[in-house]
Amino acid sequence: MVISGVNEFIVQAVILGVGATVVMDAWALFQRHVLGVPTLNYAMVGRWLGRMTYGEFAHASIADASDVKGETVLGWGAHYLIGILFAAILIAVVGEKWLSAPTLWPAVMAGVISVSAPFLIMQPAFGLGVAAAKMPSPLKARIRSVITHVIYGLGLYLTALLMQYVSDSF
Template sequence: MSDTVEFLVRAVLIGAGATIVMDVWAVVLKRGFGVPAPDFALVGRWIGHMPSGRFVHDSIRRAPPVRSEAAIGWGAHYLIGVLFAALLLAIMGLDWARHPTLAPALIVGVATVAAPFLVMQPGMGAGIASSKTPNPTAARLRSLATHAVFGIGLYVSAVVVAWAMA
């Protein structure tokens, strides 16, 4: 297999795996502690308004629904996970993917919290780093924890993929 194909296969598998780990974390928080799970239909609504030139909303909940917003949101959620895994592989190289270590995955996972803090939350009306939410500190900590779990998921998924592709 060429390095390019190997890179793509590993990015898809590691990114999807890490995103699944993050989604399992959300289920545990919801069932065990009553923490609301992210509503990816709202992400789909936000993305669905972009082709008409609307990138920023006062409140994405009050924006008109778009067709297939749940599918768009969930698809974007997994695509972004794959892209973040590809970023990790681009930084660390295939040798890291063949012999994964925790620190790079955790660092990239935590760093990815910049995307919702600086792009998604402001665009959806929550302000920079959830500044317009009722409890910004709790929202920020929840996002940070979720992205740390994503980083752990990057590592765990990379270990599984390395084992499977050995």
């Protein structure tokens, strides 16, 4: 019985995380193609992770670091795994019952909290400083990051609603 409980939790976290990350990616596509706003190149995430195997954890500029074979696939895979991880944390914190009656606030808060990962880990390691402090327009970059992660939170909520609807239909 414990195994099925763990498996159910994992399946729920995967569906929730993938769904929310797809919503976040749809927002990125909208920004890029409609608003003309540049978005994160996930190959740089893959490069950063791949360079870790060489003992390189932080860079003056990740764009200037040597390429890593398969960095694009690695970066996109990491992006979705991180989305799943934050979804799992949300479910663990608020409880699986939230999936039966999702509310907006916990999901959006999870999105807001998730922006701490790029602000405190990824951006400094990429050479961009804490919370994009070294970027040409740090405030603009911060606002875009927060909005993107709020959209991820909305994606958590919308995906949970869809999961509930599908569950109630069967």
